[in-house]
Amino acid sequence: MTTTVPDDALSDDALTAELWPDVQPEAARRLMLAGLHAFAERGYHATTTRDIASAAAMSPAGLYVYFPSKLALLHAITRSGHQQMLARLEQVVARSGPPPATVRGLVAEFVAWHARRHTVARVVQYELHVLGEQPGYREIAELRRRIERLFRDAVTAGVASGDFDVPDVRTATLAVVSLGIDVARWYGDHVRTSPTSLGEQYSQLVMRMLGAHDTPPTHAEREEQP
Amino acid sequence: MTTTVPDDALSDDALTAELWPDVQPEAARRLMLAGLHAFAERGYHATTTRDIASAAAMSPAGLYVYFPSKLALLHAITRSGHQQMLARLEQVVARSGPPPATVRGLVAEFVAWHARRHTVARVVQYELHVLGEQPGYREIAELRRRIERLFRDAVTAGVASGDFDVPDVRTATLAVVSLGIDVARWYGDHVRTSPTSLGEQYSQLVMRMLGAHDTPPTHAEREEQP
Numbered sequence: 467m468t469t470t471v472p473d474d475a476l477s478d479d480a481l482t483a484e485l486w487p488d489v490q491p492e493a494a495r496r497l498m499l500a501g502l503h504a505f506a507e508r509g510y511h512a513t514t515t516r517d518i519a520s521a522a523a524m525s526p527a528g529l530y531v532y533f534p535s536k537l538a539l540l541h542a543i544t545r546s547g548h549q550q551m552l553a554r555l556e557q558v559v560a561r562s563g564p565p566p567a568t569v570r571g572l573v574a575e576f577v578a579w580h581a582r583r584h585t586v587a588r589v590v591q592y593e594l595h596v597l598g599e600q601p602g603y604r605e606i607a608e609l610r611r612r613i614e615r616l617f618r619d620a621v622t623a624g625v626a627s628g629d630f631d632v633p634d635v636r637t638a639t640l641a642v643v644s645l646g647i648d649v650a651r652w653y654g655d656h657v658r659t660s661p662t663s664l665g666e667q668y669s670q671l672v673m674r675m676l677g678a679h680d681t682p683p684t685h686a687e688r689e690e691q692p
Numbered sequence: 693m694t695t696t697v698p699d700d701a702l703s704d705d706a707l708t709a710e711l712w713p714d715v716q717p718e719a720a721r722r723l724m725l726a727g728l729h730a731f732a733e734r735g736y737h738a739t740t741t742r743d744i745a746s747a748a749a750m751s752p753a754g755l756y757v758y759f760p761s762k763l764a765l766l767h768a769i770t771r772s773g774h775q776q777m778l779a780r781l782e783q784v785v786a787r788s789g790p791p792p793a794t795v796r797g798l799v800a801e802f803v804a805w806h807a808r809r810h811t812v813a814r815v816v817q818y819e820l821h822v823l824g825e826q827p828g829y830r831e832i833a834e835l836r837r838r839i840e841r842l843f844r845d846a847v848t849a850g851v852a853s854g855d856f857d858v859p860d861v862r863t864a865t866l867a868v869v870s871l872g873i874d875v876a877r878w879y880g881d882h883v884r885t886s887p888t889s890l891g892e893q894y895s896q897l898v899m900r901m902l903g904a905h906d907t908p909p910t911h912a913e914r915e916e917q918p
Contacts, residue, residue, distance in 0.1 A: 641871055
């Protein structure tokens with residue numbers, strides 16, 4: 467179940483193309499990447515727009531062409547991270563079968579993403595409080611509610627179908643989401659378990675936590691079978 | 693299981709007395725408290741020694757009487773947080789019975805502390821990377837290993853006794869500890885579940901995750917019985 471090969475280590479270009487396919491022009495993506503690394507390393511408050519512009523080989527004035535403020539840059543990074551996570555999870559829900567398969571798929575995807583994109587995830591999850599009192603936060607909060615709702619609906623459906631046995635759906639959902647988010651804190655290049663493998667192992671632990679008696683194969687596992 | 697009354701809301705004096713009973717004189721404790729709040733709010737890098745000294749109603753020179761650097765202050769806060777957590781968990785192990793009772797007690801204590809002292813816990817867990825490349829980190833890393841070992845030993849003992857059924861002790865222990873740590877990220881005064889109640893609910897979820905068939909009462913529950 468463990469491997470020393472990470473799922474993928476992308477070049478800057480490939481990473482920005484994956485993270486921000488719709489952001490144009492390339493200079494804006496370059497600024498977002500520079501902001502991402504600076505925020506992940508030193509935190510939002512200790513990073514200046516000058517730091518970010520320099521890292522992107524631009525002038526501070528150049529940065530303002532694309533982002534009106536440092537806060538706007540953080541907002542763009544945070545929003546796109548949440549949108550991407552939501553889209554991935556919605557795909558899982560769309561292709562999954564009964565509730566246990568859906569929950570397994572959601573956990574596997576959520577955990578693997580927090581491991582594979584731990585730098586992005588760290589900024590998205592741990593610099594969020596900076597946006598908390600800003601007007602743009604409402605949009606992020608709504609994305610977070612939709613993400614959490616996918617998990618909660620799947621757990622609720624599993625309780626209704628008799629597949630799960632959970633004392634309190636709200637607390638259980640919180641614990642499931644929490645397990646995934648914390649991966650961003652501790653995962654790194656020193657970890658020998660691959661993101662995909664970690665996602666699978668955690669999805670099995672979650673099945674037990676929700677009192678599932680049998681653990682049906684995930685979509686990926688079904689596809690692997692002849 | 694939920695209550696709107698937090699377990700306790702301490703005055704600054706009571707909090708410093710609880711967190712740093714051995715730190716003398718009172719001015720040093722005042723600086724640690726000021727550092728704690730500043731690091732929690734803005735992060736280590738964005739906080740200056742001047743900010744901390746001002747918040748403690750002292751001059752920057754006054755700060756250096758007690759702490760040679762901002763880093764030394766963070767180290768003192770982080771070390772005492774880990775020491776306190778370790779001492780609390782060692783007490784749980786000392787008074788617990790069979791492995792499932794020990795794991796339940798450990799999780800209940802760990803989760804409740806991360807909720808009740810979420811500001812301290814946030815600094816202790818999320819500013820840790822700052823110390824990562826410093827000489828003082830070795831001491832913190834050893835405290836973390838001892839904390840994790842208490843959990844792992846209890847899980848291992850439960851597998852050996854047949855109480856638990858876990859595919860991989862290392863991953864399961866990681867997930868258990870992770871669940872507790874993430875509480876510091878999301879817990880706050882807006883949360884209606886009390887720290888103690890959250891600790892109990894999470895300890896039940898962990899029992900299921902570890903495949904425990906019956907969940908014996910914790911020490912606290914045993915004491916409540918006539």
